[in-house]
Amino acid sequence: MMLLDLLHRWTGGLIGLVLAVLGISGALLVHKDAWVILPHAGDAQVQATSAIAGAVERIMADPSARPQMILFANEGFGLNRLTFKEGAGGYSDQAGIMVQRWDSQWERPEIWLFDLHHHLFAGNAGETVGGIAAVAGLLFVLSGIILWWRTRKTFEFRLLPKRLSRPAILRHHRDLGIVAAPLLILSLLTGAILVFRPMAALILGSSAPMVIDASLKAPDPHPAELAAHPDWRKMIETARSHFPEAEVRSLSLPRDGNGLITLRLKKAEEWLPNGRTTLWFAADSGHLVAARDASRLPTKAKIYNLLYPLHAAKVGGLPYRLVMTTSGLALGLLGSLTVWTFWFARKRPKKSRATLVSAS
Structure with a gap:
């Protein structure tokens, strides 16, 4: 048990700050749509085929200024988000008229905060570090439950420690950790699986x-150059003919030279906010290359598709968003106070009188 306690403390002291950053940024991101105070952000979602096709035609009209991706407005957010190269982006209304444009993610807090949470501002390497931190966090929760059991009779729930002394913080850490354990397991496990x-x-x-x-x-790559003026309307109409009731969620230009335009839809039974129902079109001719119906995926793939909505509180409305906000804030508090007590709140051993005399 002493070895487990030592491992728990040292690992927490080393990685607690990363967990705190992930927890606090995640709690803020749950409500990110509420931050965007721009014209038309509160508009009702439009999903008429003709309206979506018209917006895409307007946005994609200039080949030299096309975004790499369009994420269409959803039920709770009335703007389309456009992603351009080199970190640039923008918002358009649902008619395809630009509302705001930015050249760097640092101009929009919801964009750089997303990058912080998912990549720690370090791309794929940062994502891997975050995944490792999530796995470590799971081990902290499990070992913490074991260590708490010895002190269960002294349990006292407090949102904050009585004082910023090391004993008070350690007691608060144990008792808050056991209360938040189910939510932390959900957040950390889903996050770890999404990375690994x-x-x-x-x-x-x-x-x-x-x-x-x-x-x-x-599908396998379909080497082809993107046509100057693809028939965007026909693609949207083709998608709707295959999945009449599905919600059109995003359109992406070819990536890594695969020669495929990707259109993602969300069927009513899907929890994933952008769906996994997908159609791929040839970039040169616009003909349909392949289509995938998310409702026909294997059960294990369907369950996997539930993880992100659970992790990011994309289901359950405001009550569940508040639950995951609580989880993120608890992780932030536990992680930051762990780092504080490990590195800064330790008492220095007092020198003995004999040592002081000999030194003088």
Whole structure:
């Protein structure tokens, strides 16, 4: 038990700050749509095929100024988000008229905060570090439950420690941690699996990673240059003819030379905010290359698709957003106070009188 306690303290002192950053940024991101105070942000969602097609035609009209992706307005946010190269972006209304444009993510707090939470401002390397921190956080919660059991009779719930002394903070850490443990496990486990897909085997069985990879794999590349003026309207109409009741969620230009335009839709039964129902079109001719119906995916892939909505509170409305906000704030508080007590709140050993005399 002493070894477990030592490991828990040292690892927490080293990685607690990363967990605090992930927790606080995650709690803020749950409500990010509420921050955007721009014209038309509160507009009702428009999903008429003709309206979406017209907006895409307007946005994509100039080949030299096309965004790489359009994320269409949703039920709670009335603007389309446009993603350009090199960190640039913008918002347009649902008619395709630009409302705001930025050249760097630092101009929009909801954009750089997303990058902080997902990549720690360090791209793929930062995402890996965040995933490692999430795995470590899971181990902290499990070891913390074991260590708390010895002191369960002294349990006293407090939102904040009585004082900023090391004993008070340690007691608060144990008792707040046990209360928040179920929410922390949910947040950390889903986050870890989203970064490290093989970890899906922990909850879905050893074959899950292979099934998920095969189910979500895009079609083989279709080498082709993007046409100067693709028939965007026909693509939207084709998607709607295949999935009449589905919500059109995003349109992406070819990536990494794959020659495919990607259109994602969300069926009513999907929790994933942008859906996994997908159509791919040839970039040169615009003809349909492949289509995937998310409702026909294997069960393990469907369960995997539930993880992000649970992690980011994209289901359950305001009550669940508040639950995940609580989880993020608890993680932020536990992580930051752990770092404080480990590195700054330790009492220095007093020198003995004999030592002082000899030194003089």
